[in-house]
Amino acid sequence: MHVIEIQNLKKYYGTKRGLESATLYVKKGEIYGFIGPNGAGKTTLIRILMGLLPKTDGVANVFGKPCQMGDADIQKRIGYMPSDASFFPEYKVSELISFFGAIRKPNPKYVEKLCHILDIDLDKTYASLSFGNKKKIGILVALMHEPELLVLDEPTTGLDPLIQKQFLDELLELKSKGVTIFLSSHVLSDIQKVCDRVGLIKNGIVILENDMHILKKEEHKIVEFSPFYPIEVPNMIDFQKTAEGGTFKYQGGMTPLLKTLSQYEFTDVVIRDVSLEEIFLSYYESEDYHD
Numbered sequence: 001m002h003v004i005e006i007q008n009l010k011k012y013y014g015t016k017r018g019l020e021s022a023t024l025y026v027k028k029g030e031i032y033g034f035i036g037p038n039g040a041g042k043t044t045l046i047r048i049l050m051g052l053l054p055k056t057d058g059v060a061n062v063f064g065k066p067c068q069m070g071d072a073d074i075q076k077r078i079g080y081m082p083s084d085a086s087f088f089p090e091y092k093v094s095e096l097i098s099f100f101g102a103i104r105k106p107n108p109k110y111v112e113k114l115c116h117i118l119d120i121d122l123d124k125t126y127a128s129l130s131f132g133n134k135k136k137i138g139i140l141v142a143l144m145h146e147p148e149l150l151v152l153d154e155p156t157t158g159l160d161p162l163i164q165k166q167f168l169d170e171l172l173e174l175k176s177k178g179v180t181i182f183l184s185s186h187v188l189s190d191i192q193k194v195c196d197r198v199g200l201i202k203n204g205i206v207i208l209e210n211d212m213h214i215l216k217k218e219e220h221k222i223v224e225f226s227p228f229y230p231i232e233v234p235n236m237i238d239f240q241k242t243a244e245g246g247t248f249k250y251q252g253g254m255t256p257l258l259k260t261l262s263q264y265e266f267t268d269v270v271i272r273d274v275s276l277e278e279i280f281l282s283y284y285e286s287e288d289y290h291d
């Protein structure tokens with residue numbers, strides 16, 4: 001059984017398209033990265049998943065049951081962080097933790113750990129926090145009751161690099177304990193670091209879904225070198241001159257590539273995988289980027 005099952009999901013706001021036809025599956029214990037340009041339908045899909053928005057058509061199941069508002073059993077098993085999470089502005093952070101603690105009955109030791117990882121200042125009022133510090137409270141509230149499924153909409157936006165790393169490490173630790181994580185983000189390097197599978201949505205349609213390692217394996221390598229020489233390697237494509245030297249894409253064995261490269265007096269050569277950003281930009285750019 002999949003923890004999340006979305007099949008031909010459609011959502012129209014009146015005549016305006018929210019989702020056209022979204023299909024994706026999330027397995028137990030995996031971290032699934034959900035990405036797409038602005039207005040593609042990510043938040044719409046997540047809100048339907050959380051039972052906050054009715055669908056127009058299709059299937060949306062969580063833990064094998066249709067997503068619907070007020071299903072307390074299901075809600076208990078999920079930790080949700082909306083992209084625009086906000087809390088009582090006049091409450092101190094410590095009071096917010098007590099408030100949600102009374103409802104969710106978390107393990108105090110785990111709350112303490114999260115406060116430490118996220119470097120949360122307990123004495124400030126919520127209203128006085130910066131954007132990034134407010135984000136941390138959203139993360140804390142979503143994770144505190146140690147749910148089986150985490151649904152996180154843009155969790156890392158605004159976090160400083162150290163906190164971001166600690167938060168992503170925590171997600172990996174939760175995954176190792178069997179927690180399933182559905183993560184929407186514009187920060188593709190985060191997705192690349194932690195996700196097992198990735199879904200790309202564009203204009204309300206999930207146009208690509210694959211394992212991260214397959215996605216990267218199917219792609220070519222990027223070779224960057226300096227200074228410039230007009231080199232030729234079999235199977236190279238997109239050869240370009242750059243300010244420092246040159247670059248090309250390459251698909252094939254390493255031996256012929258290294259043999260050719262060794263014939264030149266380079267000061268620097270980098271052979272690297274294509275980044276997730278480069279893979280997805282090629283999909284975004286294949287048609288009009290925005291809807």
Ligand SMILES: Nc1ncnc2c1ncn2[C@@H]1O[C@H](COP(=O)(O)OP(=O)(O)OP(=O)(O)O)[C@@H](O)[C@H]1O
Pocket residue numbers: 013016017018019036037038039040041042043044045291
């Ligand atoms: N309440 C609403 N009423 C009308 N249209 C809406 C509403 N909410 C979303 N939409 C439209 O549905 C489409 C999908 O929006 P959605 O917010 O789901 O995209 P998104 O992928 O989350 O975008 P972003 O990355 O910018 O947050 C957009 O065209 C948006 O304008």
